[in-house]
Amino acid sequence: MPPVPDLPGRGGELRLHDTAENRTRVTTPGPVARMYVCGITPYDATHMGHAFTYVTFDLINRVWRDAGHEVHYVQNVTDIDDPLLERAVATGQDWRAIADRETALFREDMTALNVLPPRDYIGAVESIPSVARHVEDLQEQGAVYAVDGDLYFRVSRDAAFGSLSGLNREEMIRIFAERGGDPGRDGKEDPLDCLVWQSARPDEPAWNTSLGHGRPGWHIECTAIALDHLGMGFDVQGGGSDLVFPHHEMCAAEAQVLTGTAPFARHYVHSGMVAWQGHKMSKSRGNLVFVSQLRHEGIEPAAIRLALLAHHYRSDWAWTPQGLDGARERLALWRSAVDLASGPDAAPVLERVRVALADDLRTPSALDAIDAWCVSAASGTSADPAAPGLVRDLADGLLGVRLD
Numbered sequence: 343m344p345p346v347p348d349l350p351g352r353g354g355e356l357r358l359h360d361t362a363e364n365r366t367r368v369t370t371p372g373p374v375a376r377m378y379v380c381g382i383t384p385y386d387a388t389h390m391g392h393a394f395t396y397v398t399f400d401l402i403n404r405v406w407r408d409a410g411h412e413v414h415y416v417q418n419v420t421d422i423d424d425p426l427l428e429r430a431v432a433t434g435q436d437w438r439a440i441a442d443r444e445t446a447l448f449r450e451d452m453t454a455l456n457v458l459p460p461r462d463y464i465g466a467v468e469s470i471p472s473v474a475r476h477v478e479d480l481q482e483q484g485a486v487y488a489v490d491g492d493l494y495f496r497v498s499r500d501a502a503f504g505s506l507s508g509l510n511r512e513e514m515i516r517i518f519a520e521r522g523g524d525p526g527r528d529g530k531e532d533p534l535d536c537l538v539w540q541s542a543r544p545d546e547p548a549w550n551t552s553l554g555h556g557r558p559g560w561h562i563e564c565t566a567i568a569l570d571h572l573g574m575g576f577d578v579q580g581g582g583s584d585l586v587f588p589h590h591e592m593c594a595a596e597a598q599v600l601t602g603t604a605p606f607a608r609h610y611v612h613s614g615m616v617a618w619q620g621h622k623m624s625k626s627r628g629n630l631v632f633v634s635q636l637r638h639e640g641i642e643p644a645a646i647r648l649a650l651l652a653h654h655y656r657s658d659w660a661w662t663p664q665g666l667d668g669a670r671e672r673l674a675l676w677r678s679a680v681d682l683a684s685g686p687d688a689a690p691v692l693e694r695v696r697v698a699l700a701d702d703l704r705t706p707s708a709l710d711a712i713d714a715w716c717v718s719a720a721s722g723t724s725a726d727p728a729a730p731g732l733v734r735d736l737a738d739g740l741l742g743v744r745l746d
């Protein structure tokens with residue numbers, strides 16, 4: 343955990359857009375705010391889309407802390423799944439070696455970007471015993487059936503199924519097919535039922551559990567990890583908007599059936615998609631700009647972070663070299679201003695940044711407020727010797743942009 347500067351006073355309570363209610367409302371965590379953010383599937387390096395998503399949830403972490411909460415942040419790593427095994431076959435490498443290497447690189451990239459690490463960072467493989475227990479519980483409730491040895495969850499058992507994404511059935515079936523689901527498989531009771539346990543396939547890794555020899559489905563992994571480490575009704579479940587359906591809808595449905603209570607999470611928060619070359623940046627398409635590549639080219643991580651923060655987290659946007667150039671200029675402006683011996687009173691900047699971030703993370707306004715202070719400081723007419731230090735601390739503490 344890197345040091346986070348203490349700031350005078352306290353920020354206000356964070357308001358966030360909730361996908362399930364499709365409106366922005368205040369988060370109401372207890373003394374310990376609880377957040378689960380879906381982690382990477384480690385078969386390729388961290389790209390700007392990942393970075394945008396994890397920087398978004400890092401802001402939530404920082405704003406809650408600034409408002410006086412502790413934060414219990416949990417993240418998974420999907421260290422066994424189809425794309426990882428496909429990459430292993432395609433490259434002739436061991437799937438575990440790929441997962442270990444890419445997970446280590448992701449953590450290095452997150453550290454470079456000054457993203458505060460989760461308290462619990464949990465792998466899918468290490469969670470297999472827990473997944474098996476949760477699937478048994480679902481079986482006892484009659485919420486599971488088998489198709490040729492694979493186990494499916496009956497989504498109809500959750501009365502609230504569909505309410506998170508707000509999609510109609512037809513849309514759900516279409517998107518399910520696009521994002522790892524199998525609506526057309528023969529023998530399923532409902533095309534939308536999702537796999538919770540897949541029996542062993544030849545030449546694929548498998549584990550012995552009470553459910554037989556096999557491996558977990560994707561959604562139940564996050565359900566189990568979130569329930570084990572946070573319990574029901576935690577404050578925020580997060581990820582990119584490509585996880586709204588089916589992933590977060592399925593996680594919530596499984597958890598709600600398992601516990602007989604709702605909601606799984608009190609806010610469902612989703613970041614927009616970062617595109618490059620005309621399409622959403624994705625490992626499967628291969629149109630990627632990697633954090634580690636830019637770092638090796640000598641681009642400062644603080645500049646990458648500023649390039650991301652220039653976009654509101656809910657917007658879809660395209661990465662551009664010009665955007666990065668603008669961020670490097672901004673970083674230089676901020677650095678030269680906080681290196682001055684004095685500047686205009688910074689208390690109003692702190693307030694403006696706090697207000698902007700607490701209002702659904704309006705980062706562009708927060709950056710504008712700091713820009714304005716820097717321009718005014720550079721004009722040299724004001725003389726508060728404490729101001730540059732406060733701006734340095736608030737840029738680091740609230741936005742995660744280190745200026746030293």
Ligand code: 5CA
Binds near residue numbers: 419584614615
């Ligand atoms: N392991 C699962 C979640 S349990 C997974 O989706 N992994 S991932 O590696 O594909 O994506 C990790 C996170 O990055 C997810 O929250 C995803 O929504 C987000 N993400 C992926 N591509 C982009 C993109 N182009 N723009 C913004 N966020 C993205």
Ligand code: ZN
Binds near residue numbers: 379564
């Ligand atoms: Zn997940």
